[in-house]
Amino acid sequence: MRRSTLLVPLVALLLVLLAVAAYLRIAHQSEPAQTATTAADAPAVGGPFTLVAPDGRTVTERDFRGRWMLVFFGYTFCPDVCPTALASVSLTLERLGPLADRLAPVFISIDPERDTPEVVGAYVRQFDPRITGLTGTPEQVRAAAQAYRAFFRKVAAEDLGGEAGDDAYLMEHSAWLYLMDPEGRFVRVFPHSVDPEELAAGIAAAMGETLVASGDKAS
Amino acid sequence: MKRLPRRTLLVATLALGLLAPAARAEEVRAGDLVIRDPWAVATVGGQKASGAFMVIENRGNTPAILVGVVSPVAKKVQIHRTIMKDGVARMVPQARIEIPPKGEVVLKRGGLHVMLMGLHQPLAAGDRIPLTLRFAERGNVQLEVPVRPPFARRDRKARGD
Ligand SMILES: [Cu+2]
Numbered sequence: 001m002r003r004s005t006l007l008v009p010l011v012a013l014l015l016v017l018l019a020v021a022a023y024l025r026i027a028h029q030s031e032p033a034q035t036a037t038t039a040a041d042a043p044a045v046g047g048p049f050t051l052v053a054p055d056g057r058t059v060t061e062r063d064f065r066g067r068w069m070l071v072f073f074g075y076t077f078c079p080d081v082c083p084t085a086l087a088s089v090s091l092t093l094e095r096l097g098p099l100a101d102r103l104a105p106v107f108i109s110i111d112p113e114r115d116t117p118e119v120v121g122a123y124v125r126q127f128d129p130r131i132t133g134l135t136g137t138p139e140q141v142r143a144a145a146q147a148y149r150a151f152f153r154k155v156a157a158e159d160l161g162g163e164a165g166d167d168a169y170l171m172e173h174s175a176w177l178y179l180m181d182p183e184g185r186f187v188r189v190f191p192h193s194v195d196p197e198e199l200a201a202g203i204a205a206a207m208g209e210t211l212v213a214s215g216d217k218a219s
Numbered sequence: 220m221k222r223l224p225r226r227t228l229l230v231a232t233l234a235l236g237l238l239a240p241a242a243r244a245e246e247v248r249a250g251d252l253v254i255r256d257p258w259a260v261a262t263v264g265g266q267k268a269s270g271a272f273m274v275i276e277n278r279g280n281t282p283a284i285l286v287g288v289v290s291p292v293a294k295k296v297q298i299h300r301t302i303m304k305d306g307v308a309r310m311v312p313q314a315r316i317e318i319p320p321k322g323e324v325v326l327k328r329g330g331l332h333v334m335l336m337g338l339h340q341p342l343a344a345g346d347r348i349p350l351t352l353r354f355a356e357r358g359n360v361q362l363e364v365p366v367r368p369p370f371a372r373r374d375r376k377a378r379g380d
Contacts, residue, residue: 077336079260079270079369080301080328081308087370114267122264127370151307160297160312167267168295168336172309192308193329 045178045186046071047147051108051134054121059134061184067104068207069180072192073150073173075111076123081175081192082107086127089177091196092203093128099209100130102182108144109135110152110173150174179206249360251279252318254352257364259335261344269293269342271333271350271364275316276323284355285316285324292348294337301329310334315355342366 046061053059061069070089074082086107093100107124109115112135115123120133135141145152152173157166175192177199187206190199204211247254257273277283288296299310316331318324326332333350342348346366351359 076264076266077268078308078310079268079332079334080299080310081303083260083369084328090370116265119264119266123266126263126368155309166295166337170310172307174306175303175308176306191306 045147045149046180046184049108049144049147050140051136051144052117052140054117054133056117059132064104064106064180065184066182068102068182068203069178069184070103070105070203071108071148071178071180072106072176073108073110073145073148073152074175075109075171075173076115076119077111077170083127085175085177085192086124086131088192088194088196088199089131090128092199093130095196095200095211096203097212099204099207099211102207103203105131107131107133108141109133110141110145110150111171112136112138112141114167145174148174148178150176179203181206245365247360247362250357252277252283252354252357252360254360254362257350257362259333259342259348259350259364259366260369261346261366262338262342265341267336267338269335269338270299271335272326272328273333273362273364274323274325275318275352277318277320280320281356282320283318283357285318285352286314286355287353288333288350289353290335290348290350292339292342293335294339296350297334297336298331299334300331344368 048061050058050060072082072085072089074085076082089105093103093105096103105128107120109120115135117133117135120135124131124133134144136144150173152171155170155172157168160168160170176189177192177194178189179187179202181187188202190202194202201211245256247257253276255274255276257271259271260269262269271288275283275285285298288298290296298313298316300313302309302311312334313331316324324331344366347363348366350362350364352362353359
């Protein structure tokens with residue numbers, strides 16, 4: 001009897017330790033090569049870009065100076081990864097409360113062929129009006145992705161069992177959320193599937209702020 | 220439409236029609252298959268693609284093989300699996316999905332989805348779109364899938380996406 005009552009908390013503790021260990025391992029493995037590039041000699045993540053906003057205005061990285069940036073590369077044709085990331089960003093903005101004013105979430109399309117400025121604008125607005133959706137010419141988009149060391153590749157319709165020239169092609173793309181500081185310097189990445197609570201805490205920590213407990217958040 | 224009795228489809232369609240306006244947790248039974256909580260993602264601003272999600276349960280004693288999905292709303296419909304590798308996301312077409320006996324397969328974000336490509340019309344939240352699941356041996360299952368926004372704060376947790 002006594003032994004079994006002791007056993008339960010012990011097993012529980014062991015399970016918690018195992019879960020923490022597993023989490024740390026996964027978190028560690030999911031860090032991209034980019035996080036290693038904080039060393040001075042490694043190529044920097046982020047940099048100048050020139051893209052187009054939903055209202056047709058030309059936008060560069062300088063327009064975001066003075067605010068933290070959370071950058072994600074994706075495309076509106078994508079029903080899974082991109083909505084997951086944008087939903088997480090939206091909940092994170094809510095969770096950040098007033099701190100959200102210091103953050104500029106930016107969604108950059110890597111599919112400019114289909115994603116016109118209007119399409120990207122309407123798409124991101126569904127998640128949160130504070131998210132800026134950007135696209136551009138294929139050259140502008142390629143340059144922006146290169147600046148962030150973000151990978152993308154078109155998978156033609158004929159490689160998916162369709163006919164050549166079909167517009168039902170897909171894109172493969174890096175799915176990190178890049179956090180940049182107000183000077184435009186790379187801080188860290190989060191996986192696209194990050195829990196909003198964790199994302200909000202990570203951003204607040206980078207800002208040197210502490211989040212109030214979720215029960216009494218200001219919104 | 221191979222083995223599945225026409226009557227089952229009719230009943231399923233009727234039941235859906237009656238439940239349509241308010242139903243949250245929808246369920247369609249066809250033989251030993253049960254399709255639960257199907258939904259498709261609403262489109263905006265001329266988006267040409269969408270995805271559909273659901274739970275497919277197999278109450279039978281033999282594996283059920285989903286071999287394809289068709290819908291009049293899109294030029295091309297495929298079953299995709301989202302794969303994350305080295306931080307890169309891609310969608311990989313699946314020729315078949317096996318639902319084990321007395322088991323289920325969940326189509327949800329981060330895993331499998333029905334990919335609707337080359338939409339002939341926008342999908343508006345509140346619409347219902349026809350979707351036909353094609354199973355080997357078991358025939359077709361007809362669904363009327365409700366369309367919802369890609370993200371709604373309130374029911375995000377409940378929907379598990
Ligand atoms: Cu897909």
